[in-house]
Amino acid sequence: MILLASVLGLARGADARVVENFDAGWKFVSGALAGAERPDLDDSTWKPVTLPHDWSIAGPFAETNQTGGAGGFLPGGVAWYRKTFSLPELSRDQRVFIEFDGVMQNSDVWFNGFLLGHRPNGYVSFRYELTPRLNFSGRNVLAVRADTSAQPASRWYSGGGIYRHVRLVITASVHLGWEGVFVATPKISTDQAAVQIQATVTNQSAAGQIITVQTALVGPDGSNAGTMVTNFTVAGGAAVDFRRQIILSNPHLWSPDSPQLYTAVIKIISGGIKLDESSTDFGIREAKFTSDSGFLLNGEKMVLKGVCLHQDGGAFGVAVPLTIWEDRLKTLRSLGVNAIRTAHEPPAPEFLDLCDRMGFFVMDELFDCWTVGKKPFDYHLYFNEWSKRDAADTVRRDRNHPCVILWSIGNEIHDTPKPEIAIPIARGLVVVCHENDPTRPVTQALFRPNSSGDYTNGLADSLDVIGTNYRDNELLAAQRARPERKIINTEEGQDRQQWLRLRDSPSLAGQFLWAGVDYIGESRQWPRVGYAGGLLDRTGAVKPIAFERQSWWSAAPMVRLARRVAPDDRMPNDPGYGGSELHTQVQFADWTPRNPAPHDETVEAYSNCEEVELSLNGKSLGAQKINADASPRVWKIPFAPGLLEAVAKNGGKVVAIGALRTAGKPARIELTLQNSTLKNSWDGVAIVRASVVDAAGVPVPGAADLISFGVSEPGVIAAVDSGDNESHQPFQASARHAYQGVCTAFIKVASRPAGSAASTVKITARATGLEAGSLTVAPED
Numbered sequence: 001m002i003l004l005a006s007v008l009g010l011a012r013g014a015d016a017r018v019v020e021n022f023d024a025g026w027k028f029v030s031g032a033l034a035g036a037e038r039p040d041l042d043d044s045t046w047k048p049v050t051l052p053h054d055w056s057i058a059g060p061f062a063e064t065n066q067t068g069g070a071g072g073f074l075p076g077g078v079a080w081y082r083k084t085f086s087l088p089e090l091s092r093d094q095r096v097f098i099e100f101d102g103v104m105q106n107s108d109v110w111f112n113g114f115l116l117g118h119r120p121n122g123y124v125s126f127r128y129e130l131t132p133r134l135n136f137s138g139r140n141v142l143a144v145r146a147d148t149s150a151q152p153a154s155r156w157y158s159g160g161g162i163y164r165h166v167r168l169v170i171t172a173s174v175h176l177g178w179e180g181v182f183v184a185t186p187k188i189s190t191d192q193a194a195v196q197i198q199a200t201v202t203n204q205s206a207a208g209q210i211i212t213v214q215t216a217l218v219g220p221d222g223s224n225a226g227t228m229v230t231n232f233t234v235a236g237g238a239a240v241d242f243r244r245q246i247i248l249s250n251p252h253l254w255s256p257d258s259p260q261l262y263t264a265v266i267k268i269i270s271g272g273i274k275l276d277e278s279s280t281d282f283g284i285r286e287a288k289f290t291s292d293s294g295f296l297l298n299g300e301k302m303v304l305k306g307v308c309l310h311q312d313g314g315a316f317g318v319a320v321p322l323t324i325w326e327d328r329l330k331t332l333r334s335l336g337v338n339a340i341r342t343a344h345e346p347p348a349p350e351f352l353d354l355c356d357r358m359g360f361f362v363m364d365e366l367f368d369c370w371t372v373g374k375k376p377f378d379y380h381l382y383f384n385e386w387s388k389r390d391a392a393d394t395v396r397r398d399r400n401h402p403c404v405i406l407w408s409i410g411n412e413i414h415d416t417p418k419p420e421i422a423i424p425i426a427r428g429l430v431v432v433c434h435e436n437d438p439t440r441p442v443t444q445a446l447f448r449p450n451s452s453g454d455y456t457n458g459l460a461d462s463l464d465v466i467g468t469n470y471r472d473n474e475l476l477a478a479q480r481a482r483p484e485r486k487i488i489n490t491e492e493g494q495d496r497q498q499w500l501r502l503r504d505s506p507s508l509a510g511q512f513l514w515a516g517v518d519y520i521g522e523s524r525q526w527p528r529v530g531y532a533g534g535l536l537d538r539t540g541a542v543k544p545i546a547f548e549r550q551s552w553w554s555a556a557p558m559v560r561l562a563r564r565v566a567p568d569d570r571m572p573n574d575p576g577y578g579g580s581e582l583h584t585q586v587q588f589a590d591w592t593p594r595n596p597a598p599h600d601e602t603v604e605a606y607s608n609c610e611e612v613e614l615s616l617n618g619k620s621l622g623a624q625k626i627n628a629d630a631s632p633r634v635w636k637i638p639f640a641p642g643l644l645e646a647v648a649k650n651g652g653k654v655v656a657i658g659a660l661r662t663a664g665k666p667a668r669i670e671l672t673l674q675n676s677t678l679k680n681s682w683d684g685v686a687i688v689r690a691s692v693v694d695a696a697g698v699p700v701p702g703a704a705d706l707i708s709f710g711v712s713e714p715g716v717i718a719a720v721d722s723g724d725n726e727s728h729q730p731f732q733a734s735a736r737h738a739y740q741g742v743c744t745a746f747i748k749v750a751s752r753p754a755g756s757a758a759s760t761v762k763i764t765a766r767a768t769g770l771e772a773g774s775l776t777v778a779p780e781d
Contacts, residue, residue, distance in 0.1 A: 016172075016276055016277045017276050017278070018168075018170040019168075019169050020168040020169075021167060022051075022083070022168045023165055023166055025048075025083055025084075025085070026048070026049050026051055026053070026081050026082065027046035027047065027048055027049070027081065027083070028046055028055065028161070029043075030078065030079045031077070031080075032149070033080060036080045038113055038143075039112050039113050039141040041082075043082050046082065049081075051081075051162050051163075051164075051165065051166055052162065052163045052164050052320075052682075053081075053162055054104075054161055054316070054317035054318045055079050055160050055161045056074050056076065056148070056159050056160035056161070057316065057318075057731060058732055059730055061074060061728040063526040063527075065151075067152055067154075067157075068152050069524055069526065070375065070522060071151065071153075071157050071158065071521050072523065073523070073526060073529050074157060076148035076149055076150075076153070076160060077148060077149045077160070078145065078147050078148075078149055079146045079148075079160055080144070080145055081142075081144040081161065082142065082143045082144075083141070083142045084139050084140070084141050085142075087134065088136070089136040090136070094131075094171065094172060095131045095173055095175065096131050096134060096168065096170050097129050097130065097131075097168070097170075097171075097178075098111070098116075098127060098166065098167070099125070099126075099127040099167045099169055100125065100126055100127065100162065100164070100166050101125045101164035101166070101348060101349055102122060102123055102348065103122060103146050103161070103162050103164075104158055104159050105120060105122030105153070105158070105160075106119075106122075106146065106150075107144060107146050107147075108144070108145045108147075109143070109145075110141075110142070110143040110145075111142055111143075112133045112134075113141075116130075120379070121390050122146075123345040123346045124346060125164075125393065126393065144162060146162065148160045150377035151377060152378075153375055153378050154375060154521070155368065155374055155375060155521070156310050156522050156531075157312050157318070157520035157530075158318065159312065159317045161319075163319040165349075165350070171276055172276060173203065173204040173205040174201065174203045174204070174234060174268060174275045175202060175276040176199055176202070176268065177199075177201070179393070180199055180200035180201075181197070181199045181278060181400070182198040182396075182399055182400065182437070183196070183198075183264050184196045184198070184439045185284045185285065185286070188253070188285070190253075191249065191250055192248065192250075193248045193251035193284045194245055194247055194248075195226070195245065195248060195262075195264075195284070196243065196245045197228070197245070198241065198242070200239055200241050201234055201241075202234075202238075203238055204237070205236055206236040206237065207236045208235045208236050209236075209270050210270065211232065211268055211269065212229060212230070212231050212268075212269045213231075213232075213268055214227070214229055214266070214267040215246070215264060215266050216265045216267075217246060217248065217263070219252065219262060220252050220261055220262065225248055225262060226246040226247070227246075228244050228246050230242055248284070251284045252284065253283075253285055253298050254359075255285065255297060255359065256302075256338050256359035256360065256361070257359065259283065259356060259402075261281050261282070261283055261356060261402070263281050264279070265277065265278075265279050266278050266280070280400050281400065283356065283403075286298050286299065287405040289406075289464070289465045289486040289509055291483060291485055291486050291507060292483075292506065292507055293506060293507070294488075294507055294508055294509040294510065295488075295509040301506075302338070303502065303509075303510050304361060304488070304510020304511070304512075305336055305337055305338050305339060305511070306339030306340060306361070306511060306512035307339075307512060307513045307514075307515060307516025307517075307535065308341045308343040308512050308513065308515050309340055309343060309515065309517060310343060310517075310519040311342070312519050312520050313325070314519075314520070314721050315538070315539075315718075315719035315720065315732075316731075317520075321683045321684065321685045321718075321748075322350055322354060323675060323683055323687070324540070324685060324687075326354060327540050327687055328517055328536060329354065329355070330358075331536060331540060331542060332535065334554070334556075335542070335550040335554060336549070336550055336552070336553025336554035336555070337360075337535075337553065338359075339361040339362070339363070339510060340355060340363070341362075341363040341365060341408070341490065341491070341512040342363065342364055342365050343365060343512075343515075344367070344368035344445075345366075346364060346394045347362075349397065352398055352401045352403060352404065353401075356401050359403075360403055362401070362406075363407075363512065364394070364398055364404045364406070365408035365410075365445075366390070366407065366409055366410065366429070367379060367383070367387065367409065367413075369410075369413065369414065370383050370387070370410060370413050370414075371421065372414040372415045374414065387429070388429070391409070392432050392435075395432070395433050396436050396437075399439075399440070406442070407433045407437070407440055407441070407442045408443050408444060408467065408490065409443075410445065411445040411447075411469075411491075412445055412446075412469055413444070416446070416447060416448075416459060417451075417452045419452070419453065419458070422459055423457070426444060426459055426462045429442075430462055430463065430464070441465045441486070443464065443466065443488060445469045445490035445491055446460065446466070446467060446469065447469060448471070449471065449474065449478070450474050455474075460478065461482075461485070464486065465486045465509070466478065466487050468490060469490055469492075470489075470492060470498075472489050472511070473501065475489065476505060476507075476508065479507060486509070487508055488508065488509040488511070489502065489508065490512055493513075493514060494514075494548075496629075496631065498511065499511075499630060500629065500630060503630070513549070515531065515535075516535055516536065517535070517540070518530055518532050518534040518537045518723070518725065519534070519538070527726045528726050529725060529728065530725040532723075537722075538723060539721050539744040540687065541689070541742065543723075544562045547587075548604075550606065551606040551607050552630055554608060555608075557608065557609050557648060557650060557655035558606075558608060558648070559605055559606070559607035559609060559612055559646045559657065559658040560605070560606045560607070560658045561589065561603060561605055561644060561646050561658045561659070561660050562587040562589045562603070563587070563589075563590070563601050563602065563603060563604075564602040564603075564604050564634075565586055565587075589660065590660055590663070590701040591641075591643075591644045591661055592662050592663040592700070592701050592702065595639075596641070599638070599639050600636055601638075603635045603636075604632040605632060605634075605635075607626070607633070607646070607656070607658075609649060609656060610626055610649060610650050611623050611649045611650075612624055612633050613646070613649075614633075614637075614644070614646050615644075615646075615647070616637065616640060616644050617643055622635070641662035643661055645657065645658070645659045646658040646659070661696075663698040663699060663701065663702075664694035664695060664696065664700075665700075666693070666700045666703050666705065666770060667693065667770065667771060668695075668771035668772075669690050669693075669766070669770050669772060669773035670690070670697065671688055671689070671690055671763060671773040671774060671775045672688070672691070673687070674687035674744075675687050677777075678715075678747065678777045678780065679749075679779070680749045680780065680781050681749075684779070685746050685747065686746070686763070687746060688709075688744065688745045688746075690707050690742065690743050690744070690765040690773060692707075692741045692742075692770065693741075699741050699742070702741065703738050703740075704738055704739065705738050705767040705768070705769075705770060706738075707735060707738055707767045708734060708735040708767065709734050709735065709745040709763065711761060712762040713759060713761075714749050714761065715750070715762075715779075716748050716749070716750050717746070718732075718746045718747065719732060719745075719746045720733050720734065720735065720743065720744065720745050720746070721743070721744050721746070722737065722738065723739050724739035738767075745765070749779045760776050761776065761778070761779060762775075762776045
């Protein structure tokens with residue numbers, strides 16, 4: 001049983017809210033157990049777990065799993081979680097709440113045997129009050145049932161269990177309402193900004209209270225940027241909304257290049273006692289969609305170069321350490337990506353925090369279906385009852401993030417062929433978004449809009465910004481018919497013509513590429529368990545298909561080379577290349593073709609530079625200027641082993657070099673650390689790539705060796721993975737077959753007392769017949 005030490009301090013007289021991380025000390029079991037919610041149940045044999053926890057990712061993969069290819073052939077079912085804890089006796093006017101960032105799915109929560117509530121949507125955040133059922137004299141038991149047994153319930157892997165963070169919150173009876181603080185910046189210039197603060201104060205006591213609300217704005221450098229004091233009375237059992245405005249001089253504006261964040265600190269004081277305090281980060285920026293110039297940030301035109309992302313983190317399932325997302329976003333940024341569409345569900349709150357800090361724009365999407373389902377047991381079963389509540393809760397939770405510039409109320413909604421059903425739903429959801437956040441526009445990813453008449457029957461025009469998937473030529477035609485329309489490509493393929501339409505259409509705000517990262521699920525047939533159309537593979541490694549996108553989207557000079565392989569040479573079952581997705585892959589970033597005999601190779605150079613010269617073993621094969629149609633520069637040349645090099649120039653000066661080398665026989669394993677630190681926290685992960693290389697250190701793309709990882713204390717191997725979407729090896733293991741010569745280990749730090757000395761962690765990788773590789777990393781607190 002857990003005794004909350006920080007709450008003890010509050011019980012001795014602290015006067016403001018306590019927010020306690022409630023992730024540790026849970027127990028887990030899978031299976032539809034009867035009576036698992038009872039406080040007196042013996043759970044001593046249950047597995048101890050720390051949240052976030054996705055139980056489904058442990059597998060095993062099986063063609064017979066009812067999730068099917070949509071769910072990556074991973075298991076579904078009922079899972080139970082329990083946590084036993086005690087609280088010291090609180091003062092009479094204190095309130096206790098439990099907050100869940102997400103439970104997948106159909107969750108029921110009991111406290112001391114009493115059912116607190118049910119939530120079918122696995123992506124929304126929710127909270128319950130514990131106060132009326134608290135046991136101050138002994139143990140308290142939280143029990144959570146998560147049910148994914150009705151399958152298929154999703155078009156992609158959605159995981160299972162309490163897969164996001166949990167908090168215990170203790171406040172006075174007079175406190176700020178849940179998600180009740182809203183900070184907006186309605187008027188902005190380079191020398192002045194109006195910051196509007198809106199908050200709800202709730203009084204859960206019977207007596208009225210005269211209160212003082214103190215608001216302070218803290219600048220990006222920690223300095224005081226402005227203050228305000230408000231006095232009013234809150235009647236017993238009532239809630240009061242207040243709205244005030246502070247004018248800031250010379251504000252630091254939020255942008256991708258300078259993601260400056262302010263903090264609004266709100267304190268509630270009564271009779272000299274601080275009753276509550278909250279801190280809300282926000283950014284000062286003006287994000288605007290226009291019908292003629294597309295998207296403007298702080299008055300300047302920007303093209304949204306976005307990617308769609310599902311929420312899974314590959315080997316971690318949907319319980320994703322933030323380091324994984326930070327690494328992925330850094331890599332996507334290097335390719336020129338500046339925007340994310342959360343497809344097709346609200347993300348974890350900390351993901352939006354990360355986008356705030358890194359300067360990414362976000363389209364926050366709410367639903368993949370309305371009343372017409374795409375899978376037999378998906379959200380359409382609950383839409384009529386829950387959609388407006390789920391939408392309101394999500395918008396209120398996410399509305400303070402400067403990264404969020406657009407709400408999406410649906411993706412490829414199949415209700416639209418019946419406009420008498422779809423139009424009222426769309427208008428109703430737009431109203432919900434506007435009521436809870438009047439500052440951001442609303443869109444929808446329209447599905448075959450010409451077929452269902454969305455551009456002519458009023459559905460599209462119920463949206464603030466019209467979004468369409470793939471049919472960008474139809475979208476542009478719809479705007480030509482009604483020039484006042486604001487438009488965006490909500491989902492787009494990797495075709496060059498679709499990029500050219502965006503590049504050459506100033507009124508088009510941007511596009512979101514499908515997809516940014518490979519993900520589990522959406523497989524059409526066994527043995528494939530994932531989707532492989534991303535710019536990055538599941539481990540976060542860049543795929544050759546991304547080089548062309550980088551040449552279009554990145555401002556930094558770059559040049560990369562790849563071989564383009566004909567369809568009949570894609571080696572669908574060649575074990576030397578790991579089999580798998582090669583039937584979909586036509587570009588290979590190596591100069592080691594499977595056929596060493598004399599033959600011709602098609603070489604493509606992807607570059608944003610004015611001129612690229614290609615050479616093979618020091619002999620020039622000619623230079624080519626940049627193509628106006630954004631196509632790559634292509635050479636068809638006889639293959640010869642050695643060094644293939646591209647030199648890119650701007651204004652006659654060398655600005656980038658790309659090279660490929662022919663690999664010899666596999667000789668050793670080379671380890672590289674993808675990220676710079678290993679933090680001693682749940683979110684801390686060291687991403688270690690193991691590459692099979694020859695004696696000269698050249699990667700061997702045909703290597704498929706089984707690589708075994710080892711790690712010294714206090715490190716632990718959290719997961720292993722590769723880019724192979726047909727592998728059924730478990731993620732929670734210490735060995736993995738290399739795929740195209742590479743596999744990845746994810747290292748965490750085992751739990752250790754705070755402040756204790758951190759030992760250096762040594763990671764090793766071994767394979768039969770190869771020289772072992774190793775590296776060390778020092779954990780950080």
